[in-house]
Amino acid sequence: MYCLGCYKKTGKPLCIKCSKTLFEGAKVPFELDFDAPKANNAELQNNTKKMSIPGVQLKYSLHLKGDKLALTPKNGQFILKPIPPIRYLDAIEDVPENEHLTMQIAAQVFKMDTAHNGIIYFRDKEPAYITKRFDVKADGSKYLQEDFAQLLARTEDTDGPDYKFEGSYEAIGRFIKKNVAAYQPELEKLFKIIVFN
Template sequence: MNRCLSTLAKLDEEGYSAPALARLADRRAFPPRLEFTRADIMEIRTRTAAHMSISGVQEKISLRLHRGKLQPVTEDGEYILKPIPGLALPRFQEDVPANENLTMQLAEQIYGIHTAPNACIRLANSELAYITRRFDRRRDGTRVAQEDFCQLMGKTPESAGPLYKYGASYEELGQALRKYCSAYPVELEKLFRQIVFNYAVANGDAHLKNFSLQQTATFGDYVLTPAYDLLCTKLHLPEESRLAIDLFAEDEEPESIATYGFVTGADLLDLASRFGLIEQRARTILNDICDHRDKARDLIARSFLSDEAKVVYQAIFDERLRALEIRG
């Protein structure tokens, strides 16, 4: 089955659908295949690493779209390209790009979470890589004021040690959002939906640096950025903890841990209460995450994951939804 490399919609031949091209490239020509391989990416990254500011441990390079071609650049990049990681993973190493694309599409298409434009793309040898359009640049190239929650909360390696990205809870993240967002009632609901979704897809990498605020062009206030770096990390790391950071401040353990041994929907409703969300709104968000199994199953089946990885991804997702359905 030929599919859109971004939205996973059926196509006559593999490439990009019109909606995908609108988001990825403002309807400009966008290549479904690059002219270099993963080995070339490693060489480019080594050569340009001192000039790039893209954070994270996964291999990444910056690209710019010029006359229908994506070219590596050291500044003013429009896109971030992530190939299959070089660091050995316990399982499904080659499925990482497809995993991130699938998880981002689940968030956007099915669960109403605004995400960074993203897609898979073929390298010169047909291997898949993941590509995402940067949202911290305007179309004229100027920067958008933006800070992640490590920056907002003063978490640095110097102040909080090497695990600084994990040095606060989701409850405290919500408190920081309330402090910096004038429209915090709306943004707290968006944050809560992201946290629930991350739990549903077993994203154990949803730490403080993977949530950010950016300034709006209209009013100059701050809102959550589009979601980014969403993937089912448990697909590759089966022994990973169920949450990237604690739910509650001061190392308070969720009540369900004693009863079930894992976090449940009841704990997330407790988090919503601490955020100050209306209970019925929080329950509606939980229900929304749990009530679209068939749509999610269809998207998983159409993804670029290997057949074995699809089965495991689906099983992880189903198990997490069962946990979210426990409300008392």
């Protein structure tokens, strides 16, 4: 058996290190007590309406209560990403594993800081990608986050409806150089992320 977090050979679903980093040592079962999303699964559908996490992929918010992961409409500590419902694409069932593997390559091979993540299964044995939110503190409050669009004062009014997607890496690099005292290692980190992506 291989760890569903770091892929190291282990006798359990999670090695000790991944259990500590992902679930703070809680013995979380690797099968959720609900099925993967389907059109008639009202419990899951109701838990996507209040999420404010960007991106086009379907995702759910989970909260750790004791040793159990439960759906929550807000204040979740984890993001759960199932196989996308667009089932006619080739190898769509591999999407959760692909995202997990990519994050492990970033962390283990390229030594990049990534959110803690792993694979977990729905009750019907369908896999999902799970990641721990890095913007949520242990007490449930949030760390303030800013993206480069905010830092560069880009808004829809100043830069049009696609203001978050039409900037340049060069502008980000200039901003870092101007505003960060030890900018050289930060520029190297930015370059590494760009090349990896």
